[in-house]
Amino acid sequence: MMDPSLIAFYAISAFILVTGFMTVISTRLFRSAIYLLFSLIGIAGLYFLLEVEFAAAVQIIVYVGGIVVLIIFSIFLTNQGGASMPFPHLIRRNVGAAAAMAGAAVVGTLAAAYEWHPFPITFDTSMSRIGHMLVGTGEGSLVLPFELVSVLLLAAMIGCIVIAMKSRHEEK
Amino acid sequence: MTDFLHLLHHELLLSLVIVCMLILKLADRGRSGSSWSNLLNVLLLINFAGGLLIEAEGSLFDGMFRSNALLHFEKNVLSLGLLLVGLLATPYLRNHKHSAEFHILIASTLLGMFFMLSAGHMLLFYVGLELATIPLAALAAFNLNRGESSEAGAKLILSSAFSSAFLLLGISFVYGTCGSLQFEQIALTVSGNPLQLLAFTLVFTGFAFKLSIVPFHFWTADVYQGAPIPVAAYLSVISKAAVTLVFISVLYSVFGALQATWTPYLLITALLTIITGNLFAMRQDNIKRFLAFSSIAQVGFILTGILGANVDSEGIVLYFLLIYLFSNLAAFGVAGLISAATGKESILDYRGLHASNPRLAWTLTIALFSLAGVPPTAGFFGKLFLLTSGASLGNYLFIGIAALNMVVSMYYYLRIVKAMFMETTAQPIGKIPTGVAPAIALALCIAGILVSGLSGSFYEHIHLLTLSY
Amino acid sequence: MTAIPLTHILVLSTLLFFIGVFGFLTRRNLIAMLMGLELMLNSVNINFIAFNKYLYPEQIEGLGFTIFIVAIAAAEAAVAIAIIINLFRTTHHIDAEQADSLKY
Numbered sequence: 001m002m003d004p005s006l007i008a009f010y011a012i013s014a015f016i017l018v019t020g021f022m023t024v025i026s027t028r029l030f031r032s033a034i035y036l037l038f039s040l041i042g043i044a045g046l047y048f049l050l051e052v053e054f055a056a057a058v059q060i061i062v063y064v065g066g067i068v069v070l071i072i073f074s075i076f077l078t079n080q081g082g083a084s085m086p087f088p089h090l091i092r093r094n095v096g097a098a099a100a101m102a103g104a105a106v107v108g109t110l111a112a113a114y115e116w117h118p119f120p121i122t123f124d125t126s127m128s129r130i131g132h133m134l135v136g137t138g139e140g141s142l143v144l145p146f147e148l149v150s151v152l153l154l155a156a157m158i159g160c161i162v163i164a165m166k167s168r169h170e171e172k
Numbered sequence: 173m174t175d176f177l178h179l180l181h182h183e184l185l186l187s188l189v190i191v192c193m194l195i196l197k198l199a200d201r202g203r204s205g206s207s208w209s210n211l212l213n214v215l216l217l218i219n220f221a222g223g224l225l226i227e228a229e230g231s232l233f234d235g236m237f238r239s240n241a242l243l244h245f246e247k248n249v250l251s252l253g254l255l256l257v258g259l260l261a262t263p264y265l266r267n268h269k270h271s272a273e274f275h276i277l278i279a280s281t282l283l284g285m286f287f288m289l290s291a292g293h294m295l296l297f298y299v300g301l302e303l304a305t306i307p308l309a310a311l312a313a314f315n316l317n318r319g320e321s322s323e324a325g326a327k328l329i330l331s332s333a334f335s336s337a338f339l340l341l342g343i344s345f346v347y348g349t350c351g352s353l354q355f356e357q358i359a360l361t362v363s364g365n366p367l368q369l370l371a372f373t374l375v376f377t378g379f380a381f382k383l384s385i386v387p388f389h390f391w392t393a394d395v396y397q398g399a400p401i402p403v404a405a406y407l408s409v410i411s412k413a414a415v416t417l418v419f420i421s422v423l424y425s426v427f428g429a430l431q432a433t434w435t436p437y438l439l440i441t442a443l444l445t446i447i448t449g450n451l452f453a454m455r456q457d458n459i460k461r462f463l464a465f466s467s468i469a470q471v472g473f474i475l476t477g478i479l480g481a482n483v484d485s486e487g488i489v490l491y492f493l494l495i496y497l498f499s500n501l502a503a504f505g506v507a508g509l510i511s512a513a514t515g516k517e518s519i520l521d522y523r524g525l526h527a528s529n530p531r532l533a534w535t536l537t538i539a540l541f542s543l544a545g546v547p548p549t550a551g552f553f554g555k556l557f558l559l560t561s562g563a564s565l566g567n568y569l570f571i572g573i574a575a576l577n578m579v580v581s582m583y584y585y586l587r588i589v590k591a592m593f594m595e596t597t598a599q600p601i602g603k604i605p606t607g608v609a610p611a612i613a614l615a616l617c618i619a620g621i622l623v624s625g626l627s628g629s630f631y632e633h634i635h636l637l638t639l640s641y
Numbered sequence: 642m643t644a645i646p647l648t649h650i651l652v653l654s655t656l657l658f659f660i661g662v663f664g665f666l667t668r669r670n671l672i673a674m675l676m677g678l679e680l681m682l683n684s685v686n687i688n689f690i691a692f693n694k695y696l697y698p699e700q701i702e703g704l705g706f707t708i709f710i711v712a713i714a715a716a717e718a719a720v721a722i723a724i725i726i727n728l729f730r731t732t733h734h735i736d737a738e739q740a741d742s743l744k745y
Contacts, residue, residue, distance in 0.1 A: 295706055333721070
């Protein structure tokens with residue numbers, strides 16, 4: 001008899017991998033985006049299964065609610081909604097598949113063969129602990145990168161506005 | 173508290189400058205492009221001068237942020253580079269309606285580089301690296317009405333994100349096997365088991381993309397050609413210098429235990445990079461593509477210097493980067509002036525430049541001589557030192573090939589000099605107005621090339637700095 | 642819940658990473674390439690969380706790294722999409738292959 005969480009894990013893994021694979025082979029761009037959405041939701045499910053609820057919440061809010069929506073917007077803004085993408089050239093496809101499979105074989109084998117030593121204590125991801133890590137000043141605090149990310153987001157925002165915004169002069 | 177201010181003074185000052193730029197932009201009442209440039213260049217000058225004032229040594233946030241005299245020196249060099257790029261960009265920005273945003277974005281990438289250099293923790297390093305790349309992609313796409321420029325931006329951001337993903341996969345395995353993201357802790361626990369070697373290979377691949385080391389160089393020429401010239405100059409000089417310096421510290425101190433692994437990696441990639449860069453540079457007619465491939469070849473020589481990994485190597489590379497900064501900025505500066513005034517970017521258009529613009533022609537000549545490593549310019553000593561550093565390992569065949577390539581590279585650098593001085597064309601470039609700011613920047617570059625080449629005390633200073641850390 | 646072996650999670654994340662690599666290498670549409678990249682970054686996130694939970698549960702550095710990767714991926718995607726939209730506006734295509742104004 002298998003452990004129920006193990007069964008759930010295999011089901012979620014299969015879901016993530018199948019939808020992920022459909023994302024990269026679907027010939028319609030919009031369908032690709034929807035498969036990506038499902039794959040990312042599957043990853044959020046995996047985080048729930050691993051009892052890392054905060055990561056699951058971030059995954060849903062930022063990836064599913066933000067990035068995928070952004071991608072779908074951009075598909076419509078570039079009029080590719082119903083567009084179908086030609087199947088990649090045979091040589092390119094085979095080379096890409098060979099490279100990806102070789103890489104997966106090497107990384108997968110080495111990671112699976114490594115002797116990991118799990119440390120069986122509960123993983124405490126309470127909000128207060130995360131808060132102390134992100135903006136606290138105690139040991140192991142990440143406040144400096146946290147502040148730096150805010151500069152990054154500001155710069156990215158300015159860059160996006162400059163590039164994507166149509167100025168009134170141009171429209172005239 | 174004063175400790176905090178002293179150690180972080182470069183970063184705090186630069187953040188302040190960025191905030192000032194933002195406020196100025198918000199309070200803007202239809203200021204013209206050139207007055208913007210002057211104002212913002214003054215801010216960059218303050219940034220550079222302020223950086224020189226204080227030197228402090230220590231670390232903050234449990235070793236996450238480190239600072240010492242060597243890092244201060246490196247940051248000063250990068251600030252100077254940003255100032256020069258700002259001055260050289262004046263003619264380009266004169267007619268661009270987003271000149272304030274240009275400066276804000278480019279200054280924030282410098283902030284990212286500062287944190288990346290000072291990082292003692294993988295997370296700070298990664299965030300700094302991304303801050304140093306993402307706004308650059310926006311800058312590469314800054315010629316809003318030209319598809320070429322947008323393509324350059326798209327290629328830059330997609331290839332840099334692709335390389336970041338490999339870097340991150342490597343970092344995740346480092347975390348898994350070492351249990352820490354602190355550089356010092358990692359250095360203590362790296363033992364070289366197969367998974368760690370894989371992790372290191374992935375991290376190396378990520379760096380190879382960012383430094384455009386062959387075979388991960390394919391994005392470079394397209395991005396340089398499509399991006400505005402000041403941005404291409406910044407990419408090829410400042411951001412390359414910053415990533416190289418971090419690469420050195422990651423190789424030497426974090427993965428120092430794996431030297432037996434990275435020596436062959438560096439050897440092979442250095443050889444490929446030098447040869448490929450040279451072969452392609454010979455065939456280019458567009459000055460930007462030419463400079464792109466020539467800068468790929470220069471990275472190969474830098475790798476040769478890193479390969480040595482003896483007490484002098486870091487100082488040698490830093491010295492070469494400084495010379496490279498002055499030389500390449502001067503070359504890009506002249507190309508940028510000509511492109512901004514006439515739109516001409518082909519090497520064939522440079523025929524007869526000496527007759528119409530003797531000063532620009534001489535500036536470009538000195539810069540190209542220095543890039544080629546023609547004695548007695550600074551570039552010659554820089555390359556000589558790099559080769560001696562690489563030769564300390566005893567693989568003389570490799571050094572011989574590198575030296576041979578150095579001679580070959582002189583051919584294509586001199587080709588441009590020949591075109592400017594000895595050839596003529598039916599439609600020569602007319603007299604180009606230089607403008608005050610670019611003239612100052614070019615004069616500084618030339619002074620830098622000459623002083624660092626002729627005066628030994630410059631190298632002595634850098635050498636002593638690197639020895640003590 | 643520790644019934645799930647760590648190596649299985651690692652195999653999952655590795656497969657997902659290289660599915661993303663495959664997508665990035667074979668797709669010619671810039672938006673589709675971006676989707677491949679998102680898959681790659683997500684697989685790295687899974688790695689970090691799995692290592693953190695299984696091997697080093699006494700601290701939460703891996704989870705912190707994941708949060709930062711998510712934030713930066715969002716910024717990256719936003720800038721990439723802004724550039725792609727502007728590229729479409731000027732040239733009316735978003736195909737990396739048709740982008741033949743720049744060639745080797």
